[in-house]
Amino acid sequence: MPSFLEPLRENRDQFTLFRGLDHGVKAGHFAAHTFLSGVLNSEAQNRPDGNVTLDQFLADEIGTATRFPSLTVKSEGGIHGGCQIAWTKSGVRVPPITGPAELFDHLFVSDSQERQARRRQKNDLQASILDSVREEANRLSKRINQEDRAKLDEYFTSVRDVEKRLELRQRWTNLPKPTAPFDKPANRNAVEDLPLLYELIALALQTDCTRVATLEIGGDFLPQHLDVTRDYHGLSHHGNDPDAIESLIKLERYQIEHFGKFLMRLAGMQDGDRTLLDSTAVLFGSGMGDANSHKNSDLPIILAGGSYRHGEFRQVPREGINKVPLSNLFVDIAQRMGVEVGIFESFGNSTGRFS
Numbered sequence: 001m002p003s004f005l006e007p008l009r010e011n012r013d014q015f016t017l018f019r020g021l022d023h024g025v026k027a028g029h030f031a032a033h034t035f036l037s038g039v040l041n042s043e044a045q046n047r048p049d050g051n052v053t054l055d056q057f058l059a060d061e062i063g064t065a066t067r068f069p070s071l072t073v074k075s076e077g078g079i080h081g082g083c084q085i086a087w088t089k090s091g092v093r094v095p096p097i098t099g100p101a102e103l104f105d106h107l108f109v110s111d112s113q114e115r116q117a118r119r120r121q122k123n124d125l126q127a128s129i130l131d132s133v134r135e136e137a138n139r140l141s142k143r144i145n146q147e148d149r150a151k152l153d154e155y156f157t158s159v160r161d162v163e164k165r166l167e168l169r170q171r172w173t174n175l176p177k178p179t180a181p182f183d184k185p186a187n188r189n190a191v192e193d194l195p196l197l198y199e200l201i202a203l204a205l206q207t208d209c210t211r212v213a214t215l216e217i218g219g220d221f222l223p224q225h226l227d228v229t230r231d232y233h234g235l236s237h238h239g240n241d242p243d244a245i246e247s248l249i250k251l252e253r254y255q256i257e258h259f260g261k262f263l264m265r266l267a268g269m270q271d272g273d274r275t276l277l278d279s280t281a282v283l284f285g286s287g288m289g290d291a292n293s294h295k296n297s298d299l300p301i302i303l304a305g306g307s308y309r310h311g312e313f314r315q316v317p318r319e320g321i322n323k324v325p326l327s328n329l330f331v332d333i334a335q336r337m338g339v340e341v342g343i344f345e346s347f348g349n350s351t352g353r354f355s
Contacts, residue, residue, distance in 0.1 A: 015304035018316070035085065037053045038325065071212070075099065198259075221255075235247050239292065
């Protein structure tokens with residue numbers, strides 16, 4: 001086991017390590033944002049589902065069963081415009097929950113009666129506006145050509161997305177949230193907040209507030225909080241400098257250590273007759289295979305839980321006709337969550353189900 005994976009030694013039977021998986025996308029840092037979609041935002045326009053990410057696709061399919069279809073957690077700091085880990089089918093970036101204090105409020109703090117009343121009024125107004133928009137769009141659709149009709153179909157898709165969110169919000173407005181197991185935490189910094197964010201996500205899954213969550217560790221993960229003097233982005237471009245590599249390993253061991261603790265936490269939570277880890281597929285990885293050279297191939301991928309057979313190292317062909325896209329693994333995850341094969345088979349650049 002590589003030294004930076006040493007913190008996962010106790011989790012060895014809970015995960016599988018992959019080599020050779022990627023999306024076939026080459027765009028350096030910008031391709032890192034395709035990690036959960038396999039599609040660059042700039043190339044999404046002519047695709048039926050745009051650059052929808054795995055989490056948002058699943059949220060559309062199974063998210064109506066929970067208060068939150070999905071949770072996206074990360075700060076807006078760092079390079080390239082903040083958090084870009086999650087995208088909807090209509091090409092809208094999902095704004096993140098930016099820290100443990102806000103995530104705690106989402107999960108456990110109920111609105112006052114006055115605020116609930118205002119929210120109901122707002123929902124009613126938005127529903128009325130959507131009705132008017134839909135009626136106008138239907139009238140317009142009878143008077144436009146085929147090219148404009150395609151654009152209108154995209155518009156209808158966006159309207160339907162809003163309608164789904166509004167319906168879900170109306171459903172949960174009057175229902176109480178779970179009781180908080182501890183007091184509201186304060187935001188500190190991305191390094192010190194990481195264990196608490198993992199804990200809150202575990203509680204969100206345990207209380208069935210959501211069944212889909214993403215956590216992105218980005219450019220605002222400041223090494224100074226781990227007694228490392230250089231910045232994270234600079235260290236990723238280490239130039240094979242031994243001191244820089246040593247510092248980078250220190251940062252990433254910390255991240256992997258808390259990922260391992262998250263897996264153990266889920267393994268200690270019951271979900272019916274099995275553990276929450278058995279019920280939950282947990283994906284850990286990056287859209288950069290080698291940040292030092294801006295490569296987006298051979299991405300580091302760990303898959304844990306989800307009732308998969310684990311304790312393995314799986315290497316797949318990296319090129320040629322037998323190359324396996326990372327999106328094939330996403331298809332497999334989706335199908336195990338009950339998403340129909342026919343709906344999902346063309347996700348990203350997938351060629352089928354990972355086996």
